[in-house]
Amino acid sequence: xxxxxxxxxxxxxxxxxxxxxxxxxxxxxxxxxxxxxxxxxxxxxxxxxxxxxxxxxxxxxxxxxxxxxxxxxxxxxxxxxxxxxxxxxxxxxxxxxxxxxxxxxxxxxxxxxxxxxxxxxxxxxxxxxxxxxxxxxxxxxxxxxxxxxxxxxxxxxxxxxxxxxxxxxxxxxxxxxxxxxxxxxxxxxxxxxxxxxxxxxxxxxxxxxxxxxxxxxxxxxxxxxxxxxxxxxxxxxxxxxxxxxxxxxxxxxxxxxxxxxxxxxxxxxxxxxxxxxxxxxxxxxxxxxxxxxxxxxxxxxxxxxxxxxxxxxxxxxxxxxxxxxxxxxxxxxxxxxxxxxxxxxxxxxxxxxxxxxxxxxxxxxxxxxxxxxxxxxxxxxxxxxxxxxxxxxxxxxxxxxxxxxxxxxxxxxxxxxxxxxxxxxxxxxxxxxxxxxxxxxxxxxxxxxxxxxxxxxxxxxxxxxxxxxxxxxxxxxxxxxxxxxxxxxxxxxxxxxxxxxxxxxxxxxxxxxxxxxxxxxxxxxxxxxxxxxxxxxxxxxxxxxxxxxxxxxxxxxxxxxxxxxxxxxxxxxxxxxxxxxxxxxxxxxxxxxxxxxxxxxxxxxxxxxxxxxxxxxxxxxxxxxxxxxxxx
Amino acid sequence: xxxxxxxxxxxxxxxxxxxxxxxxxxxxxxxxxxxxxxxxxxxxxxxxxxxxxxxxxxxxxxxxxxxxxxxxxxxxxxxxxxxxxxxxxxxxxxxxxxxxxxxxxxxxxxxxxxxxxxxxxxxxxxxxxxxxxxxxxxxxxxxxxxxxxxxxxxxxxxxxxxxxxxxxxxxxxxxxxxxxxxxxxxxxxxxxxxxxxxxxxxxxxxxxxxxxxxxxxxxxxxxxxxxxxxxxxxxxxxxxxxxxxxxxxxxxxxxxxxxxxxxxxxxxxxxxxxxxxxxxxxxxxxxxxxxxxxxxxxxxxxxxxxxxxxxxxxxxxxxxxxxxxxxxxxxxxxxxxxxxxxxxx
Numbered sequence: 001x002x003x004x005x006x007x008x009x010x011x012x013x014x015x016x017x018x019x020x021x022x023x024x025x026x027x028x029x030x031x032x033x034x035x036x037x038x039x040x041x042x043x044x045x046x047x048x049x050x051x052x053x054x055x056x057x058x059x060x061x062x063x064x065x066x067x068x069x070x071x072x073x074x075x076x077x078x079x080x081x082x083x084x085x086x087x088x089x090x091x092x093x094x095x096x097x098x099x100x101x102x103x104x105x106x107x108x109x110x111x112x113x114x115x116x117x118x119x120x121x122x123x124x125x126x127x128x129x130x131x132x133x134x135x136x137x138x139x140x141x142x143x144x145x146x147x148x149x150x151x152x153x154x155x156x157x158x159x160x161x162x163x164x165x166x167x168x169x170x171x172x173x174x175x176x177x178x179x180x181x182x183x184x185x186x187x188x189x190x191x192x193x194x195x196x197x198x199x200x201x202x203x204x205x206x207x208x209x210x211x212x213x214x215x216x217x218x219x220x221x222x223x224x225x226x227x228x229x230x231x232x233x234x235x236x237x238x239x240x241x242x243x244x245x246x247x248x249x250x251x252x253x254x255x256x257x258x259x260x261x262x263x264x265x266x267x268x269x270x271x272x273x274x275x276x277x278x279x280x281x282x283x284x285x286x287x288x289x290x291x292x293x294x295x296x297x298x299x300x301x302x303x304x305x306x307x308x309x310x311x312x313x314x315x316x317x318x319x320x321x322x323x324x325x326x327x328x329x330x331x332x333x334x335x336x337x338x339x340x341x342x343x344x345x346x347x348x349x350x351x352x353x354x355x356x357x358x359x360x361x362x363x364x365x366x367x368x369x370x371x372x373x374x375x376x377x378x379x380x381x382x383x384x385x386x387x388x389x390x391x392x393x394x395x396x397x398x399x400x401x402x403x404x405x406x407x408x409x410x411x412x413x414x415x416x417x418x419x420x421x422x423x424x425x426x427x428x429x430x431x432x433x434x435x436x437x438x439x440x441x442x443x444x445x446x447x448x449x450x451x452x453x454x455x456x457x458x459x460x461x462x463x464x465x466x467x468x469x470x471x472x473x474x475x476x477x478x479x480x481x482x483x484x485x486x487x488x489x490x491x492x493x494x495x496x497x498x499x500x501x502x503x504x505x506x507x508x509x510x511x512x513x514x515x516x517x518x519x520x521x522x523x524x525x526x527x528x529x530x531x532x533x534x535x536x537x538x539x540x541x542x543x544x545x546x547x548x549x550x551x552x553x554x555x556x557x558x559x560x561x562x563x564x565x566x567x568x569x570x571x572x573x574x575x576x577x578x579x580x581x582x583x584x585x586x587x588x589x590x591x592x593x594x595x596x597x598x599x600x601x602x603x604x605x606x607x608x609x610x611x612x613x614x615x616x617x618x619x620x621x622x623x624x625x626x627x628x629x630x631x632x
Numbered sequence: 633x634x635x636x637x638x639x640x641x642x643x644x645x646x647x648x649x650x651x652x653x654x655x656x657x658x659x660x661x662x663x664x665x666x667x668x669x670x671x672x673x674x675x676x677x678x679x680x681x682x683x684x685x686x687x688x689x690x691x692x693x694x695x696x697x698x699x700x701x702x703x704x705x706x707x708x709x710x711x712x713x714x715x716x717x718x719x720x721x722x723x724x725x726x727x728x729x730x731x732x733x734x735x736x737x738x739x740x741x742x743x744x745x746x747x748x749x750x751x752x753x754x755x756x757x758x759x760x761x762x763x764x765x766x767x768x769x770x771x772x773x774x775x776x777x778x779x780x781x782x783x784x785x786x787x788x789x790x791x792x793x794x795x796x797x798x799x800x801x802x803x804x805x806x807x808x809x810x811x812x813x814x815x816x817x818x819x820x821x822x823x824x825x826x827x828x829x830x831x832x833x834x835x836x837x838x839x840x841x842x843x844x845x846x847x848x849x850x851x852x853x854x855x856x857x858x859x860x861x862x863x864x865x866x867x868x869x870x871x872x873x874x875x876x877x878x879x880x881x882x883x884x885x886x887x888x889x890x891x892x893x894x895x896x897x898x899x900x901x902x903x904x905x906x907x908x909x910x911x912x913x914x915x916x917x918x919x920x921x922x923x924x925x926x927x928x929x930x931x932x933x934x935x936x937x938x939x940x941x942x943x944x945x946x947x948x949x950x951x952x953x954x955x956x957x958x959x960x961x962x963x964x965x966x967x968x969x970x971x972x973x974x975x976x977x
Contacts, residue, residue, distance in 0.1 A: 026884050027882075027883075027884045028884075028885055029884065029886055029887065031884070031886070049886065050780070050781040050782045050784075050887065050889075051887040052887070230779040233781065250781045251781055303857070303859070303942070304859060304893075304942060305859060305860045305861065306859025306861030306862060307859075307861060345892070347892040347893065347925070347927070348892060350892075351885065351892055351893030351894065354860065354885075354893050355885035355893065359860075359864070359883035359884065359895060360883055362860060362864050362883075363864075363865070364861065364864050364868045364869075365859070365861045365862050366754055366865050366866060366869060367754075367825070367853050367857075367858050367862040369823060369855050369856070369857060369858075370823045370855070371823075372755075372757065372823055372825065375757070376759055376816060376826055377759070377815070377816050377819040378759035378760055378819075378828075379757060379758065380759060380760035381758075382744065382745060382748055382758060385741075389741065392735060393735035393737055394734060394735075395735070396733035396734060396735050397735040398735040398736040398975070399735070399736065399737050399738040400974065401738055401966060401967055402967060402969060403845050403967060404763070404831065404833075404845060405833075422764070422791060423792035424790065425789075425790040425791065425793075426790055426835060427789070428837060428838070428844045432844060435764075442969075446969030449970065450969070450971050453970075453971065453972060454971055456733075457971065458735060459969060459971075460735075464831070466764065469795075470793075470795045470796040471764075471791055471793050471796040472796045472797055472798065474791075476762055476763060476764060
């Protein structure tokens with residue numbers, strides 16, 4: 001919101017420089033985004049948090065400055081006394097409302113107004129706050145809204161057919177033309193005012209064109225309502241129609257302030273447009289909107305803040321905020337004015353004290369006390385990730401982070417049916433419509449992107465993938481994938497095996513490993529279900545004593561049909577004796593494969609005879625099973 | 633016998649002195665001192681010398697052995713230093729080294745790991761949670777009911793709920809890692825100190841400082857006596873460990889529905905150290921964290937008694953912390969897999 005310094009100064013004396021004031025207001029929670037000098041005035045651009053509708057008004061901001069400066073606020077003098085108003089001529093009007101959808105309906109009829117251009121001072125004020133001047137009546141309603149924070153709407157009384165105003169909810173789909181000439185279809189349950197024939201107002205958001213105040217208007221009905229925040233929010237979101245009024249109502253308007261705002265408005269209308277009051281003051285409500293009380297225990301204040309603020313200072317701060325503190329026994333009771341509907345519980349009052357005391361005067365301490373030693377729910381051990389990433393980087397792979405959201409095209413490119421992937425209802429663009437069920441498409445894209453600049457490209461990502469064909473089955477798991485355009489299949493497999501080793505997962509038993517490595521146009525790609533691996537990981541490392549007796553090693557070269565898988569031969573060899581500790585493929589040339597066998601007996605020294613016997617058994621079995629011959 | 637020994641000595645010394653390499657020297661050493669070397673053999677023959685002369689011949693043999701060994705040692709040292717000199721002169725020490733091909737860890741990972749280290753040192757544990765989240769944990773359990781205006785600041789991506797039992801709008805991509813507050817609070821008894829790094833999603837158009845997917849860090853602590861001073865101290869400690877001790881932190885009041893009192897932390901710009909630059913829009917300060925004391929309603933929702941327990945919570949844009957640390961001027965650099973970027977980390 002834009003706030004001119006000159007206007008603020010009408011209500012409060014300001015001693016701070018604009019920059020100082022900006023800093024103090026920000027510290028107190030009223031964020032000053034920009035301070036600009038425009039036409040000899042200073043304009044503050046304020047960021048108003050959703051809890052403070054009062055700051056959407058000049059007087060609200062002036063009150064905050066008064067509290068910070070320790071000054072009194074000077075409110076505009078009200079001339080008329082609407083409570084005792086006795087109009088000479090009374091025009092007829094029936095108002096029917098429903099307090100559930102319209103908690104308070106305050107208003108009055110003024111007859112004989114002259115609609116014309118506003119005086120310069122009024123237009124200037126509106127322009128400084130980015131409001132377009134329209135005519136004196138509309139400008140006055142806007143001015144008082146900006147000044148007091150209560151939205152006001154003026155109807156052309158003579159266009160209210162049947163002299164009746166009825167507040168109700170839209171059925172949905174009704175056409176509505178706003179006072180500024182735009183056409184809408186109303187959402188169901190939007191709060192509207194109807195006369196005997198038509199909808200004349202979209203409450204809390206925009207007035208209707210058919211009852212607006214134009215040059216020909218002679219008699220007006222001025223309405224100052226309290227609207228239902230939720231209903232206003234729904235309608236304004238549905239229509240994507242935001243107004244100053246709707247922002248205030250959504251946050252919760254000052255329900256106790258409608259009469260004051262109406263008085264101010266009537267004063268200005270009588271002064272600038274003439275005319276006279278032509279009805280009683282309507283004020284339909286089913287409850288009094290009085291200030292309420294909140295208790296503050298100084299002991300609780302200290303326990304939450306961690307500091308001891310002197311009681312006189314606490315009372316002084318609360319006084320400055322117009323919270324009328326009363327101390328009795330160990331409790332301070334404050335009375336909250338109706339414009340502060342953000343102050344409901346003790347913690348809210350604690351914040352008031354703390355923010356005016358100054359957050360930056362607090363000491364900086366660390367929490368002391370008991371440390372939780374058991375593992376928390378949802379615990380994640382990032383050490384494991386770090387180890388895995390270190391293996392990959394030491395193998396030349398660089399880590400990337402890509403978007404979890406991908407396009408339908410990317411899915412189809414991987415042969416995945418989009419119907420089986422999780423979809424976003426309102427994607428930011430079709431490029432980011434689906435949750436990725438695999439990391440592969442992004443890795444391939446990343447590799448291609450790097451091709452113009454690099455010869456060898458090795459990339460990996462450890463990230464979430466999302467599976468399930470609908471929400472009920474949705475599942476998130478971490479996957480670990482990598483791609484390389486230069487490393488060969490066995491190098492990639494070796495890296496994957498090294499990762500499994502580090503995680504304590506026997507890679508030899510992962511017969512499924514081969515399906516995790518794929519040859520694609522761009523190179524070799526691997527993808528592991530990392531979450532599943534973590535379930536199997538055995539982090540405990542237990543030392544095995546070194547063997548007391550030396551191992552015996554030998555290499556056997558065999559001629560075997562190349563169709564037969566190396567893994568099958570190795571597992572067959574291992575089966576032949578318990579003292580075979582390891583078998584690896586040393587070399588392969590045409591149909592000859594050389595295996596390196598390590599024999600190790602933990603109990604004794606192995607003799608030549610021991611190993612020869614096993615060797616014969618191996619050769620015999622391999623001959624029978626695979627028709628293997630020893631290479632001469 | 634004596635002549636033989638002296639002859640061996642002379643021969644050995646002349647051979648040793650003529651050696652031009654360590655290999656030759658080793659050969660000579662074997663020739664004389666080896667198991668079947670000349671001197672070794674001669675010493676064995678001492679047994680044939682008449683008994684009364686044996687001590688004398690023995691002493692001479694020992695003396696000769698020592699002389700040969702010393703000479704070999706001296707020659708060895710000379711040859712070795714020559715050898716090193718030669719080897720060294722063959723190396724052009726000014727040529728660049730041959731680096732092994734090592735890949736690079738992503739700046740987000742660096743940021744996460746560094747943050748975890750800092751918080752571990754003050755007793756925090758790390759949690760990880762779902763990104764596909766219910767409206768309940770993302771908003772309602774955090775004191776943000778369905779029609780709360782603060783929802784406007786977190787435009788949400790909704791999941792397609794067709795063919796499921798879920799009501800439209802009830803399942804979303806989490807807009808904040810704060811979703812883990814409710815999940816953890818309802819599952820464990822205080823005291824607790826938790827941080828949650830993770831990815832969050834917003835319905836937001838992408839530009840240099842916004843994205844629809846980015847990283848956040850959530851932190852919270854609950855105990856009987858955790859105070860606002862602890863909150864300010866913890867954030868101050870984290871920021872100074874992360875960005876350096878010369879960084880200042882200041883706090884302002886702010887409103888978030890799940891904390892009361894609420895605060896926001898600004899830090900002096902890590903790029904210009906507060907002098908004013910394009911990173912901080914010339915202000916010298918950067919808005920860095922949202923924080924506050926956990927709202928009693930949040931504790932109550934998780935069935936924790938706010939009269940006994942109290943705590944703080946904070947959240948920050950992790951992607952922004954990373955870009956500020958490494959002086960990257962665009963959040964999109966973090967999701968760009970260009971190796972020319974990655975190689976710098």
